[in-house]
Amino acid sequence: MPMLNRRALLKTGAAGIAASTLASPLIAQNRSIRIGSYGGYFEDSFKTHVYPEFTKATGIEVESITQPNSSDWLVTLQQAVAAGNIPTDISLFARDTMIKASRIGDLIAPLDMAKITGAGNLDSYFVFEGNDGPQGVGAMSWFSAMVFNPNEVETPASWADFWDSSLFEASLGLGRNYNAGLLDFTAATFFDGAETMMSNDGIVAIIEKVAELKPNVALWWTAESQMEQSMKNGDVVAGQYYLDVANLMALDGFPIKPTFPKEGNLQDYGSWCLTAGSDKGDEAAEFMNFSSEPSTQALMSRKIGTAPLVDKAMTDLTDDEFNFVSGAPAIKPAYEAYLDNETFIKESWDKMLAEV
Known part of the structure; x- marks a missing residue:
């Protein structure tokens, strides 16, 4: 990972x-x-x-x-x-x-x-x-966590909220790499978590669910700096980012706040x-x-x-020290699935991103 x-x-x-x-x-x-x-x-x-x-x-x-x-x-x-x-x-x-x-x-x-x-x-x-x-x-x-701009949106309660276009149309920043966490978030929210990742049918179903999210994504980021800058300048109002770095940004006065939704963070x-x-x-x-x-x-x-x-x-x-670096619940990445079926997952993911 x-x-x-x-x-x-x-x-x-x-x-x-x-x-x-x-x-x-x-x-x-x-x-x-x-x-x-x-x-x-x-x-x-x-x-x-x-x-x-x-x-x-x-x-x-x-x-x-x-x-x-x-x-x-x-x-x-x-x-x-x-x-x-x-x-x-x-x-x-x-x-x-x-x-x-x-x-x-x-x-x-x-x-x-x-x-x-x-x-x-x-x-x-x-x-x-x-x-x-x-x-x-x-x-x-x-942790890779859900983050949002508290000046723009209310605290999301679930990862499922990101699929609501009335809240997040063209405003999310999410990891572009197939193993950056979005598959795990989606599996935990709409399916049976890592277990669903263990079959090709399960992988396809999760990726099809992610595809429904595409109209709400403003940035598919591959480098931390991309997400950092987009949150700072308001191009995105929510997404996934690293918990500790998000807290550092918040301490520096930038409009970003991490939260643990009901499904948890990775x-x-x-x-x-x-x-x-x-x-x-x-x-x-x-x-x-x-x-x-x-x-x-x-x-x-x-x-x-x-x-x-x-x-x-x-x-x-x-409490402040602990919340700066940790929280609950936790989502465990589907390590075995990524190792055993890497080619199929990556090809299916890349195909989904390429489709208009």
């Missing part, structure tokens, strides 16, 4: 962050671990705010490794594992990439969950069960995975425990702008 690509550009808590030297443990030890994450501000935020706290708590030094946020990383891992020279002990994977890695085999190692008791703080959905058992522990998440997430062949299983377990702690989840929400994977009541986040 492309929603992961934006995390490297996240502005929350990242402005002015420079590459930093990781903190040394309080007591000199030889324990260390290499952790991969997406570069730029995202990685810098981990190096500045998260890894030093882990080192302070455990004495385990962290070497931060920049990794791609795409399936390209799987190619790198395949070559490295085959050569016996793995680049990281832990990698950060989106769920779809994690599914691919599990299907390929011998890229990510099964986890000993008895050593990762902190994962019990997470919903079981965020502990990924691969072909070889548990292979991923949720790290953080983010929640994507990343997971920590242990690289096959790593001899740092114990250190990885300690880091995954640390990451799963409510205090760490709250730290990441405050400093990186990601949504926590633990219940808000377990954290010390204020």
Whole structure:
């Protein structure tokens, strides 16, 4: 899913962050671990705010490794594992990439969950069960949300409102890519959610429903900047956008407000995975425990702008802090459908967009 690509550009808590030297443990030890994450501000935020706290708590030094946020990383891992020279002990994977890695085999190692008791703080959905058992522990998440201009329209109660031309004719901004979320929103609103995406007939029915929406769309956006500018200048009055960025824009005084309609917003997430062949299983377990702690989840929400994977009541986040990055209910993307039937979905989607 492309929603992961934006995390490297996240502005929350990242402005002015420079590459930093990781903190040394309080007591000199030889324990260390290499952790991969997406570069730029995202990685810098981990190096500045998260890894030093882990080192302070455990004495385990962290070497931060920049990794791609795409399936390209799987190619790198395949070559490295085959050569016996793995680049990281832990990698950060989106769920779809994690599914691919599990299907390929011998890229990510099964986890000993008895050593990762902190994962019990997470919903079981965020502990990924691969072909070889548990292979991923949720790290953080983010939302693609319904947004609207509060100066122009009332708060929509449902995604179904977007199909009402009396409210939104030629005024919506929606993601153009087939896997940008609109299929998932539509499936959750008018069908049986991800289950409907598992058959060709279901996919066709969802895309036909999206086609009914076309007269209300002013912008099919592929870059964040397009939607941002269109909301600022009033070309669109509602649509889908990233929750945290929308809140940042609102704080800057622009006419945009995110909301959680009754069907929910799309929640994507990343997971920590242990690289096959790593001899740092114990250190990885300690880091995954640390990451799963409510205090760490709250730290990441405050400093990186990601949504926590633990219940808000377990954290010390204020309502405002929590609502800035998260909410309910959540719609889970149809990951397996996008992987198993990508060509049919993409071709059907592109044909729908091309039709006048």
